[in-house]
Amino acid sequence: MRSMVGLALVLLAFGVQAQEDESATPCDNVETDPQAYECALYSRQSAERELNAAFNDQLDRIKEQYSGKPTRIAELSKRLRDAEAVWQQLRDADCKVETYAEQPGSKAFEVAQNTCLAQRSDDRSEYLQSLGLQ
Secondary structure (H helix, E strand, C coil), rough: HHHHHHHHHHHHHHHHHHHHHCCCCCCCCCCHHHHHHHHHHHHHHHHHHHHHHHHHHHHHHHHHCCCCCHHHHHHHHHHHHHHHHHHHHHHHHEEEEECCCCCCHHHHHHHHHHHHHHHHHHHHHHHHHHCCEE
């Protein structure tokens, strides 16, 4: 039962994403627990790549916005890095709560963990992209 709930969550969270992307992904036509595991792992890795890109883009925007002002660049970049570190702690704590019911090391735990990390990374990417820095 629990694996079907996990499968449903993965399908709900990532089904739309798979439809939007024309290339084949492990999230296309997820019907089994092993497929759900592969989809969650793929989603986590994709979300983390996008998060890293959004973070680096934000650092680039800081450099552009404050060009010629190295002190401002250093200060705002440090604030962004500090905020990212605190966010990572919150993300990890939230995911520990969300995965509590699963046995660590099990596939169900891995699916829940990867799904949580993917969702949090997607949310953080959107936040970073929304910052008023240009």
